[in-house]
Amino acid sequence: MDDKNEIRKITMAELFPLIIEMKAKHWRLVQICAVSIEQGYEMSYSFCKNEEYRMVTLRLEVGEEETIASITPIYPCAFLQENEAAELFGVKIENISPNYQDKLYRIDEVAPFKKKE
Template identity: 65%
Template structure:
């Protein structure tokens, strides 16, 4: 039996409707990963159901703000706080926003610099 494992590029306008659809269809959020790209960030939101996994891949400009998914998936607050604090991703309306106090780190947004 084959299992689904996809990475699906998505636009900002498609993002929240897709997240809501995943929730309504019984998918759980598995991980949120931030990665630095030349003009901003690549955000990967992975969702699992049974043995299937689908990852939404969203490219976010350095000064662009994205909406938190914590209103749909409350447990996403830790990973969103991590992306904001370590990478500098601008995520608005995180339910349980730690305001850059999740980690004890020596410098602000240590993974933000361009590599």
């Protein structure tokens, strides 16, 4: 793997301290990706440091019934991607600001990308 791109598997306890660290070190949030996995969801938070051409992705596995805290207090721009993960996948994210309450998209199906049983 290219040493300028890194994927770090993290725990729920590590999420906020690492998000705060990324912000303090001037990393830019470039994307949040949700994926359905057997146990629930995989959330990938990708950050870029432009002047160094580096990218770091923090990858977190979240149980289907687990709730994660929004990172919008630290990265306000995360609100669209967090609303998308909540609406399309059913990821339980608390305190998204602003929270579109599953009305970001005009869709008929609830959590269409959530793993079906």
